[in-house]
Amino acid sequence: MSSAVPYQADDLPATSPVTFLFRPRDGGGVEATGECPVCRCVTTRAWDAVQYVAKGRRIGKKAGLFPDGEPEFAMCLCATWHVDRPAEVREGCGASFWIAPPPPGSSL
Numbered sequence: 001m002s003s004a005v006p007y008q009a010d011d012l013p014a015t016s017p018v019t020f021l022f023r024p025r026d027g028g029g030v031e032a033t034g035e036c037p038v039c040r041c042v043t044t045r046a047w048d049a050v051q052y053v054a055k056g057r058r059i060g061k062k063a064g065l066f067p068d069g070e071p072e073f074a075m076c077l078c079a080t081w082h083v084d085r086p087a088e089v090r091e092g093c094g095a096s097f098w099i100a101p102p103p104p105g106s107s108l
Contacts, residue, residue: 005039007085009094017071017100020045030102032074038095041078045099071098 020034031046076092085094 005082005093007082007089007092007094008038015098017098019100022102022106032099034099036076036078036093036095037097039076039078039080039082039093041076041080041093043074043076043078043092045072045074045077047072069101069104071100073097074099 018034018037020032022030022032025031025046029046029048031044033042033044035041036043074097076095076097078092080093082093085092
């Protein structure tokens with residue numbers, strides 16, 4: 001599958017969070033699937049049940065998934081081949097964006 005949308009490394013993510021469909025993963029964690037806001041291909045992002053974060057020189061754990069209710073950063077990882085994508089980049093169109101957290105009260 002190929003797309004006429006050229007690969008374009010995007011340093012600045014889209015400002016509005018996009019809504020993805022969330023589902024629990026086997027073994028813990030969650031997976032979000034939705035449409036990339038740039039190339040419109042289906043892309044998936046997965047999170048482990050425990051996420052490690054770096055703050056200054058300390059590395060700690062986030063308590064659960066989306067603990068603060070804030071959108072999460074993601075990059076397009078679609079399987080579509082995009083024109084001019086560098087050989088070392090195996091997936092995606094180069095877009096970065098924010099994924100809105102799961103709806104309040106979801107079982108994730």
